[in-house]
Amino acid sequence: MHSSRPGSTLGCDSRRVSQNNSERGLHWRRWNARIALIAERSIAMSLSTSSRSVPTLVAGAHDVTSQAAVAVRRKAFRALHERGCFVIPNPWDVGSARYLQHLGFPALATTSAGFAFSQGLPDSSDHDVIARDRGLAYIASITAAVDLPVSADFMSGYGVRAEDVAESVRRCVATGVAGLSIEDATGDPTSPLYDLPTAVERVRAAREAIDQSGGDVLLTARAECYHVGHPDPFRESVRRLEMYAAAGADVLFAPGPQNPAEIRALVEAVAPKPINLLVVRDIGLRVEEIAALGVRRISVGGALALAAWTGFMRAAQALRSKGSFDGLASLVPYAEINRLFEASLPGHAAVDDECGRSESLDPDNVGDIADEGAGHRG
Numbered sequence: 001m002h003s004s005r006p007g008s009t010l011g012c013d014s015r016r017v018s019q020n021n022s023e024r025g026l027h028w029r030r031w032n033a034r035i036a037l038i039a040e041r042s043i044a045m046s047l048s049t050s051s052r053s054v055p056t057l058v059a060g061a062h063d064v065t066s067q068a069a070v071a072v073r074r075k076a077f078r079a080l081h082e083r084g085c086f087v088i089p090n091p092w093d094v095g096s097a098r099y100l101q102h103l104g105f106p107a108l109a110t111t112s113a114g115f116a117f118s119q120g121l122p123d124s125s126d127h128d129v130i131a132r133d134r135g136l137a138y139i140a141s142i143t144a145a146v147d148l149p150v151s152a153d154f155m156s157g158y159g160v161r162a163e164d165v166a167e168s169v170r171r172c173v174a175t176g177v178a179g180l181s182i183e184d185a186t187g188d189p190t191s192p193l194y195d196l197p198t199a200v201e202r203v204r205a206a207r208e209a210i211d212q213s214g215g216d217v218l219l220t221a222r223a224e225c226y227h228v229g230h231p232d233p234f235r236e237s238v239r240r241l242e243m244y245a246a247a248g249a250d251v252l253f254a255p256g257p258q259n260p261a262e263i264r265a266l267v268e269a270v271a272p273k274p275i276n277l278l279v280v281r282d283i284g285l286r287v288e289e290i291a292a293l294g295v296r297r298i299s300v301g302g303a304l305a306l307a308a309w310t311g312f313m314r315a316a317q318a319l320r321s322k323g324s325f326d327g328l329a330s331l332v333p334y335a336e337i338n339r340l341f342e343a344s345l346p347g348h349a350a351v352d353d354e355c356g357r358s359e360s361l362d363p364d365n366v367g368d369i370a371d372e373g374a375g376h377r378g
Helices: 014-047 056-061 067-080 094-103 112-118 132-145 162-173 196-213 233-246 260-270 287-292 303-322 334-343
Strands: 086-088 150-153 179-183 218-222 251-253 275-278 297-299 350-352 357-359
Touching: 067 218, 094 132, 094 303, 094 334, 112 132, 112 303, 132 150, 132 162, 162 179, 162 196, 179 196, 179 251, 196 218, 196 233, 218 233, 233 251, 233 260, 260 275
Parallel strands: 086 297, 150 179, 179 218, 218 251, 251 275, 275 297
Antiparallel strands: 350 357
């Protein structure tokens, strides 16, 4: 059913209404095709064995993300790391990325966990679980969907050897990212961290690949000592991060510290390089308090994706086990989300002077929604 629109005028020429509906549908199809093209060319680029194909994504596929826009985003992202402290949230898909941009965050970062869960896969450093092609397509879809700098959670660089990491990094740079991170975890529980010389070589290879690409992309090096259960995670993290900084890392990251004393100590140990702090739960500190510890950047990893999964799982479980719709109480109104995404479409809200109303780009002509439930078509 179609709901009526406030302010609509009867007597509009039926042919004109039909034309407007057709144009709205065309806008939807074109917009979706542009996003799909970015992802498709990213996959094609990843499948190519020639490094000469790498620049083609930025040069040819970025209908939405032009080379000039990419350069501006990279410059802005670097500037964010020069002073103050900012939050860089992690969207898991295009919709969550656009909403975070709508809220006014200055930059975004991808999340391997959030993306993996959205694909029905576990978060894993195993390259066979989230293949490089799939990861690059996800990263490219986020950079194409927003007007903000995007940093890629690039796991362990999709390669064991330094030359393999370099090739993966070149392809990631070509998606239009403003930054990317490389981890030192191996994914092997018997030897969970790369030995330090190998880990440093991998960071240096990533740095050289970025520099050779000509893109001003920030390189974040991650020490996974806390995550893998190292017996002395703080000291080993500092030791590794100092070496990664010397190898060319712009930003340093050791996921794990949560108390103020340890956070400050880590910041001071690797100064003046900026530190990224991962916060995936309520640690009892606000952003301004974390900033006072000297942290430059705060990310949340897969936590926002987990927040979404938490609401979904609890509502679904209540429906299945209790036959209760309690989990659907206090939902964000359908209209609020629908209007948000309508506003991001090209040509939105073209005013129809004859009919005296603004035409949305809803291809099914749902119209304005009077309450939370009306117009929700599933």
